[in-house]
Amino acid sequence: MNFVPNTGEQREKLLARIGVESVAELFADIPEDVKLKRPLAVPGGMSEPELIKHVKGLAQRNGTVEEYTSYLGAGAYEHYIPSFVDQLLLRQEFYTAYTPYQPEISQGTLQAIYEYQTLVCELTGMDTANASMYDGASAFAEAALMSCDVTRRDKVLVMQSVHPEYREVLATYLPPRDVEIVEIPYQDGLADLAALEAAITEEIAGVLLQAPNFFGGVENTEAIAQLAHAKGALLVVAADPVAMGLLKSPGESGADIVVGEGQSFGNPISFGGPYLGFLACRDKFVRRMPGRIVGATVDKNGKKGYVLTLQAREQHIRREKATSNICSNEALCALAFTMHLSALGKKGIRELANLNLQKAHYAAQAIASLPGMSLAFSGPFFHEFVIKTEKDPEEINAKLLEDKIIGGLNLGRFYPELDHHLLFCVTETKSKEDIDRLVARLGEIA
């Protein structure tokens, strides 16, 4: 099965028109010594039924969050996606379409992105947003670089309460651009404001925060914004899109650039990707934003339409002077996000956020009352919380697994000082029965 329509006879016709005897002649300008002299050793050549059987075999070797009840979050969240979303995503005009560089035949994609940008702005409390980036982590790094570009400073402060993998990405993106990263410790599960205040100087381009943070904690974004602005630094906040249905928007709290992971809406957890980085900022920074941006305009007849705009920032025009090297966005993932949110609506998102909040707190309270378990931090949290355990978390999780429960994330893997701590996430996908079962089982194990 190779999806090549032309048969042998038709290929003869092509060769004749070109004026060569064989296809090999078309590769004659490739030097002999770089030509492959053997077949490619790549297994395959399957018919569709054989392919399905083979790949299904691989899928079946995995245990899913449908078969297991999972309490993992940490940057990838299980949320219920309405059935219509995937069915609309299968409309070929959406998924087989190219980047909308020819706007006349791409108004579907362009308008959908304009709506996506609007939704991101509404959630984050920002003026403008781009058409999406690869994921929350890389958007975070690009926002950090943006803060350096805007302030013309080359040092950033990042909280240790930010997702460890986001900080790793930061540490890959920033040093080659001679930007220094300083980490600010956390205190009782939240950014240490005293340490932060001491570290903010006029050398700092950006203060980088995740709110709610990696531990689920609700940060004092407003206070941090004030500290940053007092010294002319920008505040970059990585936010959770579901949480923003309930919590004050980062924009309202003083953020200058807001990024985050949009996977929670419309996109399955899918073993870590493809996900969806959103990036939004104040109007005055629009020309410094990386990535594609869709703008509204009119055609020759005054009819309203949408186009990719401010392209002079991008690589295909500015090359080495571009705001970023990014070319693609995560268009289809952004479309899924837009569809899901459009169906939820302003009241639905609050209800969803509340469901997450209530269930997580119900679980946290119940687990914390068990012997050998306690809530590690005292501050407010959204849908994730950290439990300190007397027993080895690996042991606890191994026992839970026997009951087809995937327990919280062992934080020792990222924070050596938190080696007896588990990060639990409870979304609306967990019923009271599920949670009670988890608590009961934990009680038996402890």
Place this chain on the structure above:
Amino acid sequence: MRTMEPLIFDQSAEGRRGASLPLCDVPEVAVESLIPADMLRQQEPELPELAEVDVVRHFTRLSTFNHGVDTGFYPLGSCTMKYNPKVNESLARLSGFANLHPYQPESLAQGALQLMFELQEDLGEIAGMDAFTLQPAAGAHGEMVGILVIKAYHDHRGDKKRTKVIVPDAAHGTNPATAAMVGYEIVTVPSNERGGVDIEALRSVANDEVAALMLTNPNTLGLFDENIAEIAAIIHEVGGLLYYDGANANAIMGITRPGDMGFDVVHLNLHKTFATPHGGGGPGSGPVGVKEFLAPFLPKPVVVRAADGQYTLDYDRPLSIGRVRAFYANFSVAVKAYAYIRALGGQGLKEVAENAVLNANFLMSILKEHYHLPFERVCKHEFVITPKNLKSYGVHTLDIAKRLLDYGYHPPTIYFPLVVEEAMMIEPTEAESVETLEKFAEALIQIAEEVKTDAELVKNAPHTTLVTRLDETAAARKPNTRWRKA
């Protein structure tokens, strides 16, 4: 006359909902008792309120404003808009792939890890590389990983002199943009009359300050640079490394491999060569392959197979450049590429390249009689023509592209590569029939005739699309990037 679709925000009606949520089954407490009131949102975000039927109609109508590969031919040079096999969509959606959390125990993800491992191996064989990472989320992301690996290699050798990256003038914009992202200075080399890299110019800039040369072969003109061995030697002799932009890999699978041409680092585009859908601009996937000596620098984690056959994520990589994204890969995109590769097998992949090159040369042989062909030589999977022969009629490439829209085609890539004035780059791919190619050629020939008899018709195109030419200048001057409630 088709009308535009109102914004979804303008279709909102209070109290409507399109997505259902279960009731709260745990004892509910006041939100203010859990989160301080001053941290709560006081004003609702202006998300629209619609019933499911209206949401579905809105996006269905929007989709009808788009042209996809399944609608018609997309001869976009450098993009490889080949047919996206439907079986791959079904397979990527299997619960056994879609419902895996990246941090779940590896024992529960053996199928996923095996798929990634095998894909890494397959790409290594196809590209002639020893190790691959699936981490990058797109081609440009892969370029960044590749250049970071090269930087790490030089840093590890204690060589601080390497501040430059050489890029041909015909290169894709992401190449210099990537090098700049990684802090390098860009040195541009010109192309020669045969469309390849000017060897003498390259020799004159190759020195011990050069970290790498970024190249694609066949190049962005669709031409194979026969001097590749000499180019590789020039760079390697001064201690630099060779980076391969895999955008044009569709031309050479099974025929030659960048690893055998002398390249040290490669990125491939799963959304081009390996038939995963473009999605209107993403998600893509840009795996990076390296020769053995660079493997320690790859992003972590790397999927490895232990002696006992278990697949695992190896984080013990002290020389790794780190991470460029959270988690491991655009996994569902990798599933689609894996399925495509298994469907084809080695022989099928070679037939892809052969037919891609055959189709391109066929189209070129027809169109060169009606348009200007800057390089009179056999092309690979794509070729460049220009309307230089029609210059006196005052018509530009943009106009021809817009007129093609009226014929129901997505235009070829225009104004790229920059080395050819008014370029139109055409890449048919292997997945098109001779009838499709002939009809497309006829359309372009007819437009060339229209230019001569009715230039205004072409200059004012398109005429039959949903919207006519849009005012991009106004869009950029006063950016309107979002709806606002009145």
